[in-house]
Amino acid sequence: MDRLDREILGILQQDARISYRDLGVRVGLSANAAADRVRRMRRDGVIRGFTVVVDPAADTRGGLVVFIDLTLRQDTTNEEFEQRVAGLPGITEVVHVTGDYDYLVRARAADPAALDALLRRLKREAGVAQSSTRLALRAATRPGAG
Numbered sequence: 001m002d003r004l005d006r007e008i009l010g011i012l013q014q015d016a017r018i019s020y021r022d023l024g025v026r027v028g029l030s031a032n033a034a035a036d037r038v039r040r041m042r043r044d045g046v047i048r049g050f051t052v053v054v055d056p057a058a059d060t061r062g063g064l065v066v067f068i069d070l071t072l073r074q075d076t077t078n079e080e081f082e083q084r085v086a087g088l089p090g091i092t093e094v095v096h097v098t099g100d101y102d103y104l105v106r107a108r109a110a111d112p113a114a115l116d117a118l119l120r121r122l123k124r125e126a127g128v129a130q131s132s133t134r135l136a137l138r139a140a141t142r143p144g145a146g
Helices: 003-014 020-027 031-043 078-085 112-125
Strands: 064-072 091-096 103-109 128-135
Touching (some): 003 031, 020 031, 064 112, 103 112, 112 128
Antiparallel strands (some): 064 103, 064 128, 091 103
């Protein structure tokens, strides 16, 4: 990856729907050259996909949004955990982090009982030794607004 690739990634992170023509203009390339770079980064796994960011105030699903800090059991590898957690309902993001915990998980639960069930499954099925859960009260900033 070079400077142009990093610049393209920054623009796409702000607006993944930008046209290749407009993307090219912003980085000084033709539309075809910009498209080629995006296709190459997708093929190489640098860009893993595109997503939609929903304003939490507009989300009609309701329920709890939670952030769960997790520590794995000694006998659980990162690969095992990541594979096991991928199939659990309600989990929207799993991030390997530094610090006191091994992972930060973002999840949605319909109610406290559903959250309790998710936490029990994480410990029983995904190799989690310890967890600390925080509830999201509101979004103070909107992703992509900066």
